[in-house]
Amino acid sequence: MDKIRASLLKKSVATKIERRGKILSLSCLALIIVVVFLIFYFVASRGLATFFENHINLWQFLSGTQWNPGTTGTNGQPAVGALPMIVGSFLITILSALIATPFAIGTAVFMTEISPKRGAQILRPVTELLVGIPSVVYGFIGLQVVVPFVRNTFGGSGYGILSGTFVLFVMILPTVTSMSADALNAVPRYYREASLALGATRWQTIYKVVLRAAIPGMLTAIVFGMARAFGEALAVQMVIGNATLLPQNLVSPASTLTSILTMGIGNTVMGSLQNNALWSLAMILLLMSLVFNLVIRYIGRKGKLNNER
Amino acid sequence: MADNTSMTTDQRNIMKFDPKAHEIALSTEDLHVFYGKSEAISEGDLQFERYKISALIGPSGSGKSTYLRSLNRMNDRIATVNGKIMYRGLDINSNDIDVYEMRRHIGMVFQRPNPFAKSIYENIAFALRQRGMNNKQELDEIVERSLRQAAMWDQVKDDLNKSALALSGGQQQRLCIARAIAIKPDILLLDEPASALDPVSTSQIEDTLLELKQNYTIIIVTHNMQQASRISDYTAFFNLGKVLEYAETGDIFTNPKVDLTNDYISGNFG
Amino acid sequence: MNAKRADKLATGILYFVAGLVVLILVALLGYILVQGVPEISWHFLTSPALAFEAGGGIGIQLFNSFYLLFLALLISLPISLGAGIYLNEYAPQNTLTGLVRTTIEILSSLPSVVVGLFGYLFFVVQFKLGFSILSGAFALTVFNLPILTRSIEEALANIDDNQREAGYALGLSRWETVTKIVVPAALPSIITGVVLSAGRIFGEAAALIYTAGQSAPALNFSDWNPFNISSPLSPMRPAETLAVHIWKINSEGIMPDAKAVSAGASAVLIIAVLLFNFLARWLGKRLYKHLTAE
Numbered sequence: 078m079d080k081i082r083a084s085l086l087k088k089s090v091a092t093k094i095e096r097r098g099k100i101l102s103l104s105c106l107a108l109i110i111v112v113v114f115l116i117f118y119f120v121a122s123r124g125l126a127t128f129f130e131n132h133i134n135l136w137q138f139l140s141g142t143q144w145n146p147g148t149t150g151t152n153g154q155p156a157v158g159a160l161p162m163i164v165g166s167f168l169i170t171i172l173s174a175l176i177a178t179p180f181a182i183g184t185a186v187f188m189t190e191i192s193p194k195r196g197a198q199i200l201r202p203v204t205e206l207l208v209g210i211p212s213v214v215y216g217f218i219g220l221q222v223v224v225p226f227v228r229n230t231f232g233g234s235g236y237g238i239l240s241g242t243f244v245l246f247v248m249i250l251p252t253v254t255s256m257s258a259d260a261l262n263a264v265p266r267y268y269r270e271a272s273l274a275l276g277a278t279r280w281q282t283i284y285k286v287v288l289r290a291a292i293p294g295m296l297t298a299i300v301f302g303m304a305r306a307f308g309e310a311l312a313v314q315m316v317i318g319n320a321t322l323l324p325q326n327l328v329s330p331a332s333t334l335t336s337i338l339t340m341g342i343g344n345t346v347m348g349s350l351q352n353n354a355l356w357s358l359a360m361i362l363l364l365m366s367l368v369f370n371l372v373i374r375y376i377g378r379k380g381k382l383n384n385e386r
Numbered sequence: 387m388a389d390n391t392s393m394t395t396d397q398r399n400i401m402k403f404d405p406k407a408h409e410i411a412l413s414t415e416d417l418h419v420f421y422g423k424s425e426a427i428s429e430g431d432l433q434f435e436r437y438k439i440s441a442l443i444g445p446s447g448s449g450k451s452t453y454l455r456s457l458n459r460m461n462d463r464i465a466t467v468n469g470k471i472m473y474r475g476l477d478i479n480s481n482d483i484d485v486y487e488m489r490r491h492i493g494m495v496f497q498r499p500n501p502f503a504k505s506i507y508e509n510i511a512f513a514l515r516q517r518g519m520n521n522k523q524e525l526d527e528i529v530e531r532s533l534r535q536a537a538m539w540d541q542v543k544d545d546l547n548k549s550a551l552a553l554s555g556g557q558q559q560r561l562c563i564a565r566a567i568a569i570k571p572d573i574l575l576l577d578e579p580a581s582a583l584d585p586v587s588t589s590q591i592e593d594t595l596l597e598l599k600q601n602y603t604i605i606i607v608t609h610n611m612q613q614a615s616r617i618s619d620y621t622a623f624f625n626l627g628k629v630l631e632y633a634e635t636g637d638i639f640t641n642p643k644v645d646l647t648n649d650y651i652s653g654n655f656g
Numbered sequence: 657m658n659a660k661r662a663d664k665l666a667t668g669i670l671y672f673v674a675g676l677v678v679l680i681l682v683a684l685l686g687y688i689l690v691q692g693v694p695e696i697s698w699h700f701l702t703s704p705a706l707a708f709e710a711g712g713g714i715g716i717q718l719f720n721s722f723y724l725l726f727l728a729l730l731i732s733l734p735i736s737l738g739a740g741i742y743l744n745e746y747a748p749q750n751t752l753t754g755l756v757r758t759t760i761e762i763l764s765s766l767p768s769v770v771v772g773l774f775g776y777l778f779f780v781v782q783f784k785l786g787f788s789i790l791s792g793a794f795a796l797t798v799f800n801l802p803i804l805t806r807s808i809e810e811a812l813a814n815i816d817d818n819q820r821e822a823g824y825a826l827g828l829s830r831w832e833t834v835t836k837i838v839v840p841a842a843l844p845s846i847i848t849g850v851v852l853s854a855g856r857i858f859g860e861a862a863a864l865i866y867t868a869g870q871s872a873p874a875l876n877f878s879d880w881n882p883f884n885i886s887s888p889l890s891p892m893r894p895a896e897t898l899a900v901h902i903w904k905i906n907s908e909g910i911m912p913d914a915k916a917v918s919a920g921a922s923a924v925l926i927i928a929v930l931l932f933n934f935l936a937r938w939l940g941k942r943l944y945k946h947l948t949a950e
Contacts, residue, residue: 081572082474084487090517091486091829098831099746105738106747109801110756113763116774116798123777183673191670200678207681209852209929211859213902214922218687220906221915247680254677278663308767310862311903335769335862342773342866347781359773363766370765374758460824490827500818503841503947513826516836549947562822569826 117363124360127353133157138357144321144337146351157354159334161323163361166333168238168324169313170306173245177253178299182288185257185295190269190283201258207251216315219244224316231328236318239327244312249302256301260294261287293380297373304369308362310335334358399643400632401620403433410472411436411573411603412457412492417469419452419461419627426452426465428627434573434620439595439604441614441635444624445655450607451497453624454575457605458492459485473573490517493571497578499558501550501565506533506542509550509561510568517569528568536564537594556587563594567602574598576606580613592617611651615639623647685926692923695916701924704874705901710913714921716872719888720895724789724868725857727891728796732804733850737839739801740808745834764802769862771799776866787894792868799863800853807849811842841947848940855932859925861899869894870904898925 127133133155141158143150150156184204188196223243228235264287272282288295318330319340338358345352403410412434419427427449434440442450455461457471459479471479478488502509510529519525529546533539538560542553550561559579566574576595580588588610595604595617608614614621615635622632623644631644642648649655699713706712739760747753775795785791815838823833839846872895875888882889896904902921905914 081491082476085474085476085478085483085491087484087487089484089487089827091827091832092484095486095829095831098829098835099742102738102742102746102831105735106742106756108735109739109763109805110759112798112801113759115778116763116766116770119774119777119782120770180673180677183670184677187670187674191667191674200674203678203681206930206933207684209855209859209933210684211861211899211925211929213859213861213899214688214925217902217906217918217922218684221691221919222687247684250677251681278659280663280666281659284666304765308769310767310769311865315903315906335767338769338773339862339865342776356773359770362770366766366770367762370758370762458825460821486827486829488827489825494821494825496818496821496825498818500816500822502819502822502837512836513828516828516832551947565822566825 120356120359120363123353123356124363125357127157127350127357131155131350131353133350133354138354139163142323146354155350157350157357159354159358159361161321162332162334162337162358165238165241165317165324165331166307166335166365168331169241169245169317169333170303172238172242173249173306174253174299174303176242176246177250177302181250181253181298181302182257182295184254185261186283186288188254188258189261190279190287196258201255204251204255204258208255210251212248212309212312213315215244215248216312219312219316227328233328234318234330235328236316236330237326237328238317238324238331240316241313241331241333242327244316245306245309248309248312249306252305253298253302256298257291257295260291260298263294264290293376296376297380300369300372300376304366304373307365307369308335310339314339334362338362397644397646398628398630400431400629401634403435409436410434412605413472414453414457415470415472417453417456417467417471419449419456420466420468421464426627427456430624430627430629432622432629432632434603434605436603437599437601438619439599439606439617440620440622441618442605442607442622442624443609443611443614443650445650446609447626448624449627450622450624451577452627454577454605454607455494457573457575458489458494460494490569491572492575493566493569493573494575494577495559495562495566495579498582499555499562501553501558501561503549503551505547506550506553506561507546510565513565513569532564532568533561535567535594535598536560537590537597538564554587556583556590559583559587559591560594563591563598567598571602573603573605576604578607578609581609588613611639623650625650688919688922688926691919692921692926695920696923700920705872705917706911708910708912710911710916712911712913712917714898714901714917714924716875717896717898717901717921718924719875720789720868720872721858721897721899723888724792724796724864724895724897725854727789727793728800728857729850729854731793732797732800735797736801736804736808737846739805740812741834741839743805744809744812745830745838760802760805763798764806767862768799768860771795772863772866774798775863780867786892787867787869787871788892789868789895790891792864792895792897793891795863795867796857796860799860800857803856804849804853807853808842808846811845811849812838814845815841844940844944844947847943848936851932851936851939855929855936858928858932859899861897861903864897864900865903868897868900870896870900872896872901 128135138157138159140160142160143156143158144161145156148156188200219240223240224235227240268286268290269282272286313333314336317332317336319332319336320330321332324331338355341355345355410433414431417427417430430453442454444450456467461467467479470477507529510532511525514525530539538557553561580591618635621635621638623630625646631642631647639651701718702715703713704716705714772795775791779785779791779794780787819837819841820833823837873893876886877888879887880889881887884890885893898921902918905911906918
């Protein structure tokens with residue numbers, strides 16, 4: 078009797094294990110958070126040096142069109158104009174998303190609404206598999222197939238925005254498709270049944286009811302694809318030509334933030350302006366990835382509100 | 387009769403034991419349970435006699451399960467429990483009490499059978515091993531004894547290494563009872579243990595509980611009034627978060643003092 | 657009438673679009689396999705690469721890819737498991753937890769090139785690890801942590817609460833219940849998540865070019881002492897992986913048979929990813945069966 082009473086007032090083995098386990102798992106989580114802050118701190122400390130140590134004007138950095146940080150440009154200042162890369166990055170991101178969207182949504186609708194059986198058996202596994210294909214493989218195929226195709230069709234070297242767009246289009250297609258299909262699948266069955274029962278055709282049901290209900294999910298899919306395109310480095314670097322010129326047309330060699338970063342980091346001396354300027358490009362990448370994240374969040378919150386109403 | 391309702395809800399009849407004639411295993415004093423701001427139990431003070439079966443009945447939402455789960459503090463993380471829960475002269479609803487140790491003495495069996503995704507043997511031996519019992523022979527003995535007490539040894543003795551999830555629902559629930567008594571608790575709390583089972587399994591479980599009564603104090607929540615009348619010694623009737631009546635089971639079912647109890651057991655509501 | 661015609665037209669267009677996408681995807685897979693598989697031979701898979709002449713293999717790169725994968729999983733799995741457990745089992749539902757989740761999401765959406773650059777600054781330069789297996793493994797860990805944490809958290813969340821209650825009711829602590837009951841029950845989906853993330857790590861290149869480096873020095877496969885720099889196990893040697901190799905030979909363009917080697921290496925990568933996918937599904941199903949019935 079008394080033994081039980083006493084044991085209730087003592088710290089048991091379980092309590093000690095519990096405390097240790099909780100601390101252990103919390104430290105794992107804390108470690109991940111620390112890593113994220115370290116990433117931001119390290120990239121920012123280098124990236125900001127361009128402006129604070131080398132005293133480059135931010136506006137000049139964002140709007141300048143000459144990129145050759147080792148030399149001085151026409152205005153007597155170091156030539157650190159990042160506009161060509163910024164334009165390049167946005168251009169291929171937007172173009173590839175524009176092309177991928179109708180294909181992805183069309184395929185997703187086919188998979189979920191027109192032929193769910195084939196969708197589940199063939200299309201879905203294939204798209205999910207393709208999501209996992211390494212980006213260098215896309216780059217390699219781009220180099221072997223897309224670049225010659227562009228060269229033969231449009232002239233020029235074949236390297237440029239167009240080739241980059243094609244490669245990214247194929248690369249983000251599986252991701253956007255499978256996420257859009259998820260969004261469509263999440264639309265409750267009774268929405269469709271109600272619409273069909275009212276005498277609407279299948280297409281009217283899809284267009285007026287299902288697609289509308291799935292808009293937030295599909296927007297998320299597209300933005301997700303854009304984030305992937307914006308951050309992709311090697312596949313793009315392999316086909317874009319890497320000329321730090323403001324793109325005049327879609328088939329002349331151009332560059333993106335990621336492509337110049339991959340090319341340059343190893344060839345510049347740590348702490349030099351050339352190097353710092355590259356870290357400033359990395360900082361833009363980091364910030365854009367935050368922006369994409371915020372947009373996805375915003376869409377998610379909006380979608381939730383709409384569904385609750 | 388309609389104008390009587392306001393009066394009848396104030397009617398209460400709650401038995402108190404004479405501590406000289408009855409040994410109290412567990413009791414609550416001034417117990418209140420809140421989910422966030424809404425009060426789930428506003429008054430629920432009961433005493434439970436040792437080596438007896440006490441049944442908690444009442445319509446769904448009456449708070450009987452909430453009350454039961456508060457007794458071994460399973461509600462700690464989801465609800466605020468105020469008041470005293472007295473066990474061996476200690477208020478176990480206090481921060482000084484080691485809650486994990488306490489649950490070894492006040493065990494629980496749940497509504498849905500929840501065996502671990504482990505073998506039948508491991509389901510029982512696991513908690514013991516976790517507390518440092520590693521003697522194979524000793525473990526074997528406890529596994530056998532617990533399964534015998536739960537009246538399922540003969541059915542599973544050759545399949546001890548099979549997954550517990552392959553058992554039928556009734557067998558799973560008896561395994562859960564065996565698992566609970568393997569650590570030799572003082573008190574066994576059961577939350578509608580037979581509600582998900584067929585009549586045959588239900589009656590087997592009832593037989594098991596009547597067996598276990600010799601060594602355990604049992605408190606059982608049930609919405610099956612026949613079950614309460616078949617197996618319990620005392621019955622408490624819950625409604626809207628309050629205990630309205632607590633008495634010997636025979637009295638409750640033949641001669642309830644509270645109108646609402648009468649309405650409930652005669653099937654007029656709930 | 658009109659609505660019906662629109663329905664037919666739309667259905668036709670959808671068939672066409674889906675068909676086109678399937679065609680693109682199949683052509684993509686087909687191209688890699690048709691171009692690459694004929695290149696694959698025992699010699700190709702085992703011999704070292706040759707920089708200036710044709711006929712080299714991918715032996716060292718292949719080994720490096722697997723070794724890095726192994727190390728990255730070795731480091732990231734316990735951390736993700738701990739973090740996943742905390743998030744799903746302990747974290748209170750409040751603003752701080754929300755912020756933590758957001759932070760992890762941000763990490764998972766960072767471009768892998770940024771992760772690689774951070775790895776370069778932090779592991780290669782700051783910690784003076786140089787271009788090495790270790791730097792690469794750490795960079796891949798950073799890359800893998802958020803994904804794995806997320807999938808482990810989801811796997812744990814899918815386990816019915818009644819399993820936890822069963823543990824608590826036996827007087828087990830939350831930690832014991834989670835590690836000994838919930839995690840084993842969630843093992844099938846955890847393993848699936850791990851193998852799928854392995855596929856991603858295996859093909860990752862951008863995070864590695866400035867951490868594990870772009871060179872694959874000759875290895876002495878008879879020396880298994882990790883402290884010798886020419887040992888395959890040495891964590892301090894630079895280690896070009898298969899994916900980095902494909903990128904490098906294509907952007908340098910010195911190797912005369914770069915196309916053939918890349919095609920072969922791409923096919924190997926794809927096949928590996930395929931295998932990881934099938935393995936993930938198969939293992940998950942297998943383990944699940946094992947858990948639920950004998």
